[in-house]
Amino acid sequence: QNKPDAAVLYAKCAACHGKDGKSVAPGSVGNVLIASLNKAQVVESLKGFRERTLSKGGNSIIMYMQAKNLSDEDIDALATYIDAF
Template identity: 55%
Template sequence: MQDITPTEDNQATSPSQLATTITSNASDLYKKCIACHGVKGDKIAPGSVGDVLIYDLSKNEIIESLKGYKARTLDKGGTAAIMYLQTANLSNDDMEALGEYISNLNK
């Protein structure tokens, strides 16, 4: 019978540790967004249509936008090419984490 005693390497992660890890990863991912969207998501990206501030968007709106840019089906102005490149390597988990992180920037 296999020993499944928790060790330092295989210990279960608590929900609070997992949340901290996700927030940390999202924070690292968001560093690529700051130049255009601002530290708090309160900057209008150059060339964007509609003067949208990303901190005003819901988590789901952010995730759907990221998915649209990754699929190259979304174009909100002159920044689409930049967003296509920025989202190309994002996983669904990355987009989920960014949606959660950005939607809570100014709360």
């Protein structure tokens, strides 16, 4: 099985988070820039959204939909990619 292509996966994220992770997602709480998160924080956040146990404001439902089909391998690849911003 091929490793997930993080750049392809991240293309879906860029609309709200910016191509370099430096845009605050609309409707999120705390003005967090994902570019400022480390790999472990990204993994924790994406798994939390996937399991619907994490809420970051009214638009968390958008992240629930984005994360629900991500595999652990996808999440790891995205976290590595975002950590490099």
